[in-house]
Amino acid sequence: MTRLEVEFPALPGSIDGYKGASDWFIDSNIQLAMAASRILVKESGKRVHILVPDGGEYNRSYKMFKGALDLADGVSMGHLKENSKGVFSGFNIFGSVPDTDAETLSLAARKADVFIVVNASTIELLDLERYIEETVGERPLVLWNLELDTLRADLGLLGFPPKELQFRFLSQFTPVFYIRQRDYSKSVAVSPFIINYSGCIFREYPGPWQVMLRQDNGQYACIAEDERRYNLGEAKEEMMAAMGLDTEEEGSALQFLRRGYKRSTWWEDAVDLEQTDQWRR
Structure with a gap:
């Protein structure tokens, strides 16, 4: 490489x-x-x-x-x-x-x-x-x-x-060591009304791409892994699922409002234009 x-x-x-x-x-x-x-x-x-x-x-x-x-x-x-x-x-x-x-x-x-x-x-x-x-x-x-x-x-x-x-x-360029941390929050109908959570996308070559969720003790636990690179929208969905926060019905208006119209970037979508997919591996 x-x-x-x-x-x-x-x-x-x-x-x-x-x-x-x-x-x-x-x-x-x-x-x-x-x-x-x-x-x-x-x-x-x-x-x-x-x-x-x-x-x-x-x-x-x-x-x-x-x-x-x-x-x-x-x-x-x-x-x-x-x-x-x-x-x-x-x-x-x-x-x-x-x-x-x-x-x-x-x-x-x-x-x-x-x-x-x-x-x-x-x-x-x-x-x-x-x-x-x-x-x-x-x-x-x-x-x-x-x-x-x-x-x-x-x-x-x-x-x-x-x-x-x-x-x-x-x-x-192949990501051989990669950590991307993100903080999120979601409003719920019951106390505490706002739930804060954080995690990261992690990869150490030649291991798979992992979505990690931050625990109460500050350590990170793997909740999902794949051979292909996660985008931020996909990683967020995995974190919400692990915490039981993906409660909206599939295809509902509430789910659309939470996810939004666009869940990925132009460079993540343009697969056909790339000369190589090394950066996704």
Whole structure:
């Protein structure tokens, strides 16, 4: 396998990805990617090249983690534009230049056996696709906590890459470790009138996709599993069924109002347009 996705909550508590403290989220992702890289080097001897979006982000991150990188044999850091030939390559909008020259970054990329991409936005997915074509080739590349489901939602909007990027590119990535947590509530006719519940979609390759329900003790219990990926609507239905909350009659108006007209996203529905279904497996 050469195209992999890893997705899990990088920070606990109230930090919810970029909607919380974005710098904490960004730095936490890099720290965790470096920890995983050191394990890969130790266990397999493979060299790992960690990629941030651009020269500006590289400059900041390299300064922050230079000490850890110097101590991590076989782990290097670069960015998705390190091989760009444009007039502004190597510079960012604040005018700073990365500490490491382009030739050094290019050499580290050529020596790498595995690439880990962190903190890329929707716009930078095109840079990622180009980097894979020009530099990575058939070597393994891991998308690390990119929140792809959030990025996919922007595709096709004004100023963002087209939806076709999902069909030709993002669909190639197999989720090898995936946790997506969600909180829900439902009103009922008797006390306590509002029932709050939460759970997650979980997958650890090569195991099946699982719907997990959060118990009163904070632990998660598997309530359903399938070989194919669940969408959020399906996962919610499984949670409600496990709790006995799917009380509306099948096909009734109340059930329609609860479920709504649309239970899945455009990228989940467009099966016929995908070049591969790896992202669903």
